Amino acid sequence: MSPDTESAAAPTREHRNIYQPIPMTVADRRDETADVRTLRLEFPGDAERTRFFEAYRVGQFGLYGMPGQGECVFCVASPPTRTDAIECTFRQAGRVTAALRDREVGQRITFRGPYGNHFPIEQWKGKNLLFVAGGIALPPLRAVIWNILDRRDEFGKVAILYGARTVADLVYKHELAEWDARDNVDLVQTVDPGGETDDWRGKIGFVPAVLEEVAPKPADTIALVCGPPIMIKFTLPVLAKLGFPAADTYTTLENRMKCGVGKCGRCNVGHLYVCKDGPVFTVEQLKAMPHADM
Template sequence: MCNCNNNMYIPYPMRIAKITDEAPSVKTFRLEFANPDDKDKFSFKAGQFGEYSVYGEGESTFCIASSPTRKDYIECTFRQAGRVTNALANCEEGDIIGFRGPYGNTFPIDQWKGKNIVFIAGGIGLPPIRCVIWNALDLRDNFNDITIVYGARKVEDLVYKHELAEWEARKDVNLLVTVDPGGETPDWKGKVGFVPAILKEAAPSAQNSVALVCGPPIMIKLSLPVLFELGFNEDSIFTTLENRMKCGIGKCGHCTVGPYYVCKDGPVLSYRELMALPQEY
């Protein structure tokens, strides 16, 4: 007998406390535990993800985009792309959806005390990193310089616009927001250019620093040489992977990259770990 009495597929019922329209087809949900007991039992760390579900439609996988330092809720940001995300987008504040998690490994943020952190994100790649940004900002004294380079194709595609303004106003954050050439609006005051170019211009020091990169594959590919040129190495660059997932707990087989399960062995990887993976992501 294995004495396994826990049906791990049963989600926590979550109440949608707040919906924010971030960009066309992109929304953020703030979710509160419908049962206070669940909230007390629940904890997670930066980098983890979960399965969000609309009853009758199915489950979808997103990172937890809020910081573990904010304990009253979790947030997720998603783009409408299929059946479940469309159903989620039709939900209203006050509705109940399902959430199970947290799953996966975490950013080793505890090891980054006293370090500079450089965040590099593109488009909808910001949510997984925003979790770490707020985690670091909420424990600001633990870290040295914080640099954020964020870009999107067009101004309207930038997510967390209010938070970008908030970070911009802070003296302890060096924020560079950019849009691709042609994506600017007449009143755009930020940068124009691709993320790797803006990163090169910003030239954050690699001394005592770590870099987190998340975004479209082409942005990651072109940002890496810039980071290496700046002096970052295989162990000081981190990313978070995404693959199609169903179970989140290493059983269903969907997210495998060779012998690795993104859901269990990832999603957070150092550049060194990423390079050891076969090309299946």
């Protein structure tokens, strides 16, 4: 179905009720911004943990829930190279995210996954990687970044361009500092004009403009772009202009989902299910999709 992305792991018959999640314990929680929180989640036992990590590839998502409230879809924001727990990062937007946000360390939530396809990083060995992210869309790329950095020798240069509206809206601030300090990562941070603080040492400008200014080289490079639709819209032409082929430029799509397993029928873009054929798509695939449906 998706020639440019690896297909998802085959489903198993272990759970007779495919909608039944497993309980996960909140091991840690961090505030990324005023309304964005990261939860670190531990599996109920080794069997569940092993089952998850045997299937999990970077880019996949899960359904995180609270009984009595409902479930929400977020990416798995931690890499498959870190197998003691998983992390998710989300903005509080409604009833379920408010309930998840209010969980204390030691309390439990529910989880189903991993679902969907993934970034084909095994095909990228030896290649350079360019990450372009905006705002709350860093989490899916953060999982890829750590996956690559945990296997640093297998890949070429790593460049990251990350922007947010304001300094306060940048997520994973301590990790940005860590990437910035590494000599094998080239990190450029930017905030929208007016979003800077007095001590801001990054760039000031919208992501597409900063990308054009930094002008990364496309040779032997895979580009990964995640951000709000408006950022994607203006970033893709810049990447094309810089010479990044659409077949080597990846992004993820989000649509409202309920089941996550190709049944409830609401996440489709054309005949593709974002939950099964995505969430990872190449820009080449995106171009073949009916635009108004995105």
